Amino acid sequence: MANQLLARASVGKPAIIVAAVLAVLILGMIVACVVIICRRSADARRKTKKFIAKFFLYLFLSVMALVVLFPFYWMLISSLKTVSEYELAVPTFWPKTFKWDNFALAFTGNLHLGRLFLNTVIVGVVSTILSLIITVLSAYAFAKMEFKGKNILFGAMLATMMIPGELFTVTNYITVSQMKWTGNGLGGMGGWLALIVPFLVSVFYIYLLRQNFMQIPNELYLAAKVDGTSDLKYLWRVMIPLSSPTLISITILKMMGAWNSYIWPNLVARDLNHRLVTVGLRGEAFFDEILNKTNMPAQMAAVVLVTIPLLIVFLIFRKYIVRGVSRSGIKG
Amino acid sequence: MDEEKILTEEPEEPVPEEAAAEAESALNEALNEEEAPAPELTEREKRRAARKAEKEHRNLVSPKKKNQWKAWLYLLPALAILAVFTVWPIINTVRISFLEDYNFLTQKGGEVSFAVNFNNFSNVVHYRGFLTCMGNTMLLTVITVPVSTMLALLIAVGLNSIKWLKKVFQTIFFLPYVTNAIAIGMVFKAMFEIIGPVNSPNSVGIINTIIKAFGGNAVNWVNEGSSYWANMAVLMFFIVWNALPFKILVLLGGLQNVNKQYYDAAKVDGTSRFRVFWRITVPLLSPMIAYVVITGFIGGFKEYTSIIGIFDESLMGPPGSIGKPLNTMVGYIYGTINNNQGRASAAALILFAVIFVVTMINLYVSKKKVHY
Structure with missing residues (x-):
C-alpha cells in the first residue's frame, strides 16, 4: 500500500529507499511465515491460521502506529524545507536541501523563542519546587497527624476536584487583576505571581502522596x-526518600503542565517578559512581510523546538510519567 | 500503649509522669485558688491556670492531640492558597452569576451596582x-x-x-x-x-x-x-x-x-x-x-x-x-x-x-x- 502510494506521488530517491525498506520488511515476514509452517508440519494448519491472525494484528498496530507517528514525521521534515519546497504541488517526503536556518529564525525572529523558553523554565521550576513543598507538608499532615476535622477537610478538598476549572478561572481572573498581578503589575513581579500562585496546590497530588505516605509503617516513626x-527531619530523611517515585512523577507532570499551559497564561500574561512558549507559538510571529504569508517551515521549526524536549523527557522518565498519568486522568 | 509513651519522650514534650504531676498541681492550685482566692492572682490568671491544667490532662489521655496546632501549621500554605483560589471562587462565581452583566472594571470605576436577577x-x-x-x-x-x-x-x-x-x-x-x-x-x-x-x-x-x-x-x-x-x-x-x-x-x-x-x-x-x-x-x-x-x-x-x-x-x-x-x-x-x-x-x-x-x-x- 505504502509502495504504491509513494510511487504515485513520484517523489525523489529517499522515498524509494523508504519504500524498498518497507517491501523488504513485508517480504521478510512472508518468508518467516513459510519457515514456521514448514518446521512444524504436524499442526501446520492451526499454526498458519494463528500466524495469519498475528499478521493482521501486527498490520493493524503498524497502521495505527503510522497514523500516530505521521504528524511528528511531517513536522520534522517540514521544519527543514525551504519555503518553495514546502509549497511544491507534489509534497516531498524528505527535504531536498536541509534548511537549518529555520531553527535559527525561530530564535532570532519575532517569536523570541529564547526568552519564551526562559520564562517557561522559570515558571515551571519555581512552581514545581513550591508546589512540592506544599504538597509534602499537607500530605504528611493528612497521612500521619491527628487533628479535629481531618476527614471532613480531606473530603471537602477531594470534592473540589469535581468542579471544572473554568468555574474558578472567572473569579481568579478578577482576583488576579485586582491585585495588579497581570502582566507587568507590581514592578514586573505581578505576571510571575499570576502564573505561579493560583496553581500551587493540587488536591490530586496531595491525595496521591498521602496514599504513599500512609503505606510507610508507623514503626519507622516511633x-x-x-x-x-x-518531625521535620524525619519527613526529610525518611518519608521523602521512601516516596521519591511519586515525587518524581509529580515533578515531571507539573513541569509538563507549565510547558503546555495556554488558557490561563494567555489571559493574564501576554507581555513578552512573562509570555510562555505556547502563548507565543500561537501568535503571528512568523508572518513574512516580503512573502505576505506565514513562513510555515520556520513555524514548524518552532513547533519542533517546543515538542522535542517533551519527547526526550518522556523517553527518559517514561516509567514515572505513565505511573502518574494512569492514576490521574488529568492532562498536565 | 508503651510505645506511645516513648513517642512523647521528645525534648519539648514533658514526660507523662511529670505532666501528670504538673497537671495535678496546676489543677489543685486552680481549685485551691477558687476556694481561697489569693489577692495577688487576677481572675484571668486563674482561668489560664485552669485551662492549662485541663490541656495537660487531655494530652495525658491522648498524646497525639498535642500535635493539633502542628498539623494545621503544616496545612497552612495549602489551605491559604485553596481559600483564595478555590473556595472564594466557588462562592464568588455563584454570587456574580446573579449580578446582571457584572464587570469588575466598571464596578471599580464608580458606584455602579448591578441588578440581582437571573438575566x-x-x-x-x-x-x-x-x-x-x-x-x-x-x-x-x-x-x-x-x-x-x-x-x-x-x-x-x-x-x-x-x-x-x-x-x-x-x-x-x-x-x-x-x-x-x-x-x-x-x-x-x-x-x-x-x-x-x-x-x-x-x-x-x-x-x-x-x-x-x-x-x-x-x-x-x-x-x-x-x-x-x-x-x-x-x-x-x-x-x-x-x-x-x-x-x-x-x-x-x-x-x-x-x-x-x-x-x-x-x-x-x-x-x-x-x-x-x-x-x-x-x-x-x-x-x-x-x-x-x-x-x-x-x-x-x-x-x-x-x-x-x-x-x-x-x-x-x-x-x-x-x-x-x-x-x-x-x-x-x-x-x-x-x-x-x-x-x-x-x-x-x-x-x-x-x-x-x-x-x-x-x-x-x-x-x-x-x-x-
Whole structure:
C-alpha cells in the first residue's frame, strides 16, 4: 500500500529507499511465515491460521502506529524545507536541501523563542519546587497527624476536584487583576505571581502522596522518635526518600503542565517578559512581510523546538510519567 | 500503649509522669485558688491556670492531640492558597452569576451596582452563539468519545496479545500524550491546509495528496470557505488522535490484571476470538471502560485548546468565517471573561451543571452495565 502510494506521488530517491525498506520488511515476514509452517508440519494448519491472525494484528498496530507517528514525521521534515519546497504541488517526503536556518529564525525572529523558553523554565521550576513543598507538608499532615476535622477537610478538598476549572478561572481572573498581578503589575513581579500562585496546590497530588505516605509503617516513626529525631527531619530523611517515585512523577507532570499551559497564561500574561512558549507559538510571529504569508517551515521549526524536549523527557522518565498519568486522568 | 509513651519522650514534650504531676498541681492550685482566692492572682490568671491544667490532662489521655496546632501549621500554605483560589471562587462565581452583566472594571470605576436577577443565565441560554457552542461541544463529545474508546480498546487488546515489539508499540502509542495540544494542532493544520488556491500548481497539502493517490478528490479542509463538516472532521480526527494514549494506557493496565483462567477456559471450549472479545474481555474490562468513557465525556465538554491549535482563536473557525462557527462552551466562557464576568460565571455554572448531569447519567448507566 505504502509502495504504491509513494510511487504515485513520484517523489525523489529517499522515498524509494523508504519504500524498498518497507517491501523488504513485508517480504521478510512472508518468508518467516513459510519457515514456521514448514518446521512444524504436524499442526501446520492451526499454526498458519494463528500466524495469519498475528499478521493482521501486527498490520493493524503498524497502521495505527503510522497514523500516530505521521504528524511528528511531517513536522520534522517540514521544519527543514525551504519555503518553495514546502509549497511544491507534489509534497516531498524528505527535504531536498536541509534548511537549518529555520531553527535559527525561530530564535532570532519575532517569536523570541529564547526568552519564551526562559520564562517557561522559570515558571515551571519555581512552581514545581513550591508546589512540592506544599504538597509534602499537607500530605504528611493528612497521612500521619491527628487533628479535629481531618476527614471532613480531606473530603471537602477531594470534592473540589469535581468542579471544572473554568468555574474558578472567572473569579481568579478578577482576583488576579485586582491585585495588579497581570502582566507587568507590581514592578514586573505581578505576571510571575499570576502564573505561579493560583496553581500551587493540587488536591490530586496531595491525595496521591498521602496514599504513599500512609503505606510507610508507623514503626519507622516511633523508631525515629526514640532516637530523638524531630518531625521535620524525619519527613526529610525518611518519608521523602521512601516516596521519591511519586515525587518524581509529580515533578515531571507539573513541569509538563507549565510547558503546555495556554488558557490561563494567555489571559493574564501576554507581555513578552512573562509570555510562555505556547502563548507565543500561537501568535503571528512568523508572518513574512516580503512573502505576505506565514513562513510555515520556520513555524514548524518552532513547533519542533517546543515538542522535542517533551519527547526526550518522556523517553527518559517514561516509567514515572505513565505511573502518574494512569492514576490521574488529568492532562498536565 | 508503651510505645506511645516513648513517642512523647521528645525534648519539648514533658514526660507523662511529670505532666501528670504538673497537671495535678496546676489543677489543685486552680481549685485551691477558687476556694481561697489569693489577692495577688487576677481572675484571668486563674482561668489560664485552669485551662492549662485541663490541656495537660487531655494530652495525658491522648498524646497525639498535642500535635493539633502542628498539623494545621503544616496545612497552612495549602489551605491559604485553596481559600483564595478555590473556595472564594466557588462562592464568588455563584454570587456574580446573579449580578446582571457584572464587570469588575466598571464596578471599580464608580458606584455602579448591578441588578440581582437571573438575566445572566437567560441571556446566555437565549444567545444564539451559545447554542452553537453547546451543539459543537455535544457533537464533538458524542462522536469522539465512542470512536476513541473503541479504537483504544482494539489497540489495547492487540498490544496485550503480542510480545514482540510490544514495548516499542506501547511507547509510540503514548507519544501524543506528551505533546503540546496547540503545537501539534498547528502541525495538523499544516497537514490539512491547501497552500494557494485549489488546482493551482501549489501544494494541496499532504492529506489531500494521499487522498488523491488513492483516487479521491482534494477536499477543502480548513481553508477559507471550507464547510462546517470538513472542519469538524479535522477536529475530530485530531481529538481522537490526542485522546488515544490515555485510554490505551488505562485499558491495557486493566487487561494485564484480568485473570488468565477465563481465557484458558474459553480456549478449552473452542470459543471464537470475536466471542471471547465480547463475552470475556469487554465485561471484565467494563470498570476501566466506564472510567475512560466518563473522563472522556468530562474532557470532551471542556474541549477548547485543540480548536485553537488548528483554527484562529479570535475566529474559532476557518479564515473569513463570522460568528465563531466552531466555538465550544469553554470557548464561550473565555470569550466573555474580559468584558462580562457575570455572563461568564453563568456560563461556567451551566457548564458545571451539564458535566454534572452527564457524569451522573454515565455513572447510572455504568452501574447497570458494569460487571464488577
